[in-house]
Amino acid sequence: MAILELNNVVKTYNDYSVVNGFNFSVNEGELRCLIGPNGAGKTTSIDLITGRQKLTSGTVHFDGKNITKLLERQIVGLGIGRKFQVPAVFKELTVRENFEVALSEKRGPFQNMNPFSKKRGRKHFNRIIELAGLGSRLDSIAGYLSHGETQWLEIGMVLMQKPRLLLMDEPTAGMTEQETQKTSEIFKELKGDHTLVVVEHDMSFVRSIADVISVMHQGKMLAEGSLSEIEQHPKVKEVYLGTEGIN
Numbered sequence: 733m734a735i736l737e738l739n740n741v742v743k744t745y746n747d748y749s750v751v752n753g754f755n756f757s758v759n760e761g762e763l764r765c766l767i768g769p770n771g772a773g774k775t776t777s778i779d780l781i782t783g784r785q786k787l788t789s790g791t792v793h794f795d796g797k798n799i800t801k802l803l804e805r806q807i808v809g810l811g812i813g814r815k816f817q818v819p820a821v822f823k824e825l826t827v828r829e830n831f832e833v834a835l836s837e838k839r840g841p842f843q844n845m846n847p848f849s850k851k852r853g854r855k856h857f858n859r860i861i862e863l864a865g866l867g868s869r870l871d872s873i874a875g876y877l878s879h880g881e882t883q884w885l886e887i888g889m890v891l892m893q894k895p896r897l898l899l900m901d902e903p904t905a906g907m908t909e910q911e912t913q914k915t916s917e918i919f920k921e922l923k924g925d926h927t928l929v930v931v932e933h934d935m936s937f938v939r940s941i942a943d944v945i946s947v948m949h950q951g952k953m954l955a956e957g958s959l960s961e962i963e964q965h966p967k968v969k970e971v972y973l974g975t976e977g978i979n
């Protein structure tokens with residue numbers, strides 16, 4: 733079943749439609765890669781899903797609910813998390829404190845009083861720390877983490893809020909090959925429990941994680957399918973011709 737559905741989504745700036753009739757549907761538990769040349773409208777589409785920007789026309793449905801006109805914080809409250817390209821962590825706080833801040837944003841003040849929910853909360857907390865591979869870095873100041881660790885910290889912070897859908901814009905940008913590989917392992921682990929939409933340039937990364945790939949071009953869906961289908965798609969080849977290529 734589709735957990736996310738974009739129908740004929742348009743975003744126009746000064747008479748130019750950056751997103752121009754975009755149709756996009758993602759099933760629950762899926763790990764979807766969204767690729768496309770620079771300026772295709774990928775980041776803008778994420779902004780539209782998360783309510784950071786408003787649609788010019790079209791609709792966005794999440795879990796069957798029309799969220800097109802909701803505010804950013806209402807959309808977060810429904811269970812859509814987002815990781816920005818530049819990590820938004822508190823550099824002067826420790827890793828543990830960053831996670832705690834992320835956790836408290838979701839929790840109401842009374843949840844702490846229920847011992848069962850507290851125990852579950854700790855389990856959840858520990859699972860994310862393990863997933864992010866930051867167990868030995870809990871008392872480190874976030875500002876001193878490596879680039880990869882900072883990205884994992886932010887992914888972990890978004891996960892503290894238990895999003896059903898997680899949108900990530902170029903999560904491996906600037907990562908070493910080893911860091912990229914670890915990130916692909918994290919995503920594979922998350923898939924199923926969460927639905928992931930990953931905007932990515934690094935095709936070797938896409939190759940290692942993707943089930944279905946969606947290709948966006950000039951604000952529209954150009955092609956969709958498995959990696960081999962995408963690679964052999966004539967329109968996709970044409971779009972990537974003379975650029976950095978789709979490898």
Ligand SMILES: Nc1ncnc2c1ncn2[C@@H]1O[C@H](COP(=O)(O)OP(=O)(O)O)[C@@H](O)[C@H]1O
Pocket residue numbers: 745750768769770771772773774775776777
């Ligand atoms: N606020 C804005 N005002 C005008 N143009 C914008 C704005 N935001 C993005 N754009 C333009 O929209 C196009 C698509 O941008 P973007 O969604 O960032 O593409 P992608 O993430 O696929 O590279 C770009 O040409 C960009 O310059």
Ligand SMILES: [Mg+2]
Pocket residue numbers: 774775776901
């Ligand atoms: Mg972008």
